[in-house]
Amino acid sequence: MADEQSPDSELSDDQKKEIAKWFLINAPAGEIQYVAKDVMAILKDDDIYHSAALEAFPEYNKSHMICLELPDRSGDVIVSSFGEIDKNKYLDPRTAQVATIDHVKQVCTEVRPAADEELPSPYIEEFRFALDAEVMKYVNDTYPKGVCSVYCANGKDVEGPGFDFEVVVVISAARNSPQNFCNGSWRSVWNIEFKDEEQSLVVRGKMQVGAHYFEEGNVQLDSQHECKESTLFQSPEDSATTITNIICRHETEYLASLEVSYLNLPDTTFKDLRRKLPVTRTLFPWHNTRQISLARDITKELGIGN
Known part of the structure; x- marks a missing residue:
């Protein structure tokens, strides 16, 4: 067809820009500046790079x-x-x-x-301020380099009881160690709906963990988990304590599940990466690996010691 590009045809500036944006937006946590240097060197066009960077960096910064x-x-x-x-x-x-x-x-x-x-209004600020104080104590105790913030997402003009409103807790922690070939990040967002008529709180959480190991290889982890829980609508201080306890419990359970997954990697994920049947057409004896001796097999094949 006439509009199809031949394999040797040059990419347009718009295509180059979109490819550059993709690489920048999908850079691992804490590594966009390194990716940016490589993208700039490959493009060899400052105008295209700056156009891509102006669109990609805000998206990356907000998502991370x-x-x-x-x-x-x-x-x-x-x-x-x-x-x-x-x-x-x-x-x-x-x-x-x-x-x-x-x-x-x-x-x-x-x-x-x-x-x-x-x-937000003074009424909403009471709830936001109390929750921010409790979450900040939790984050300082839990994440060595963690930060948090509490925003009013809906109903910031509510002046008193009788109306619904919503606040959002954001927790972000990063541990970047490029000299040791590893970077990682934790991000969690907790939406809390204050339902006045029902006198209840609905807590929805989304947690995301990213890690990148790149010493003599390239291994990335991108894991997400969502949860939901309800509790009673209480005073600002009591609500803050209850919400923080919910956040703490769910995040602790999620981290524990990740640790279990790491321990099971050799018996699950890594095993699945191998051939079901090796070249010998014989199943590998995972239940008793000690019966396999590379040295013994080599000695037998070469006739050493006969």
Whole structure:
């Protein structure tokens, strides 16, 4: 067909840009800057690279929920869709400030006080503040390099009882050690619906773990888990304690399940990677590997010792 490209045809600039974006967006946790250098070297076209980077970096930063230090060192801001005010401005609810982000450089360039319309009502802030304090204690005790934030997702203008509202807890932790050929990240998002009429809370969680090992190889883990639980609508302090306990329990159970999976890798995943029948057409005796002796077989084949 006339519109089909031949194998030797040159890619268009738009095609190159989309391929570059794909590699940037799918970079492992903490490695987009390394991928960016390689993409730039392969493209050899600054205009195409910068066009791709301007679209890919914001998406990557939000999906990985990266944490950046505020310029005045008053705290950190998590780059997430829940705190996004516009394409490069993000709310930090804890300090009631709005940070301006340079997505490509992954730095916070300036900060300003949040406007009243960007913050929740005093009634909602009571619940948000209490939950933020409890979750922060939990994260500090659980994740060595973890950060968290609590946002009002719906109903921030609610002035008192009688209406539903929703808050979101975001937890992000990264451990990057490229000198040891490994990087990893933890991301969890907890949506909490406060249902006033039913006097109940609905907690929905999504946890995601990513890890990349690349010493003499390339092994990646990308695991996700979702859960849901309900509890009673209580005072701000009691609700905060209950919600944090729910988060702690589910995250602990998920981490424990991952550890069990690691222990079972040799007997499950790695075994499945092997041939069902080797070249000898004989099943490998996984139940008694000691009966296989490479040295004995070689000696027999070569006639050594006869």
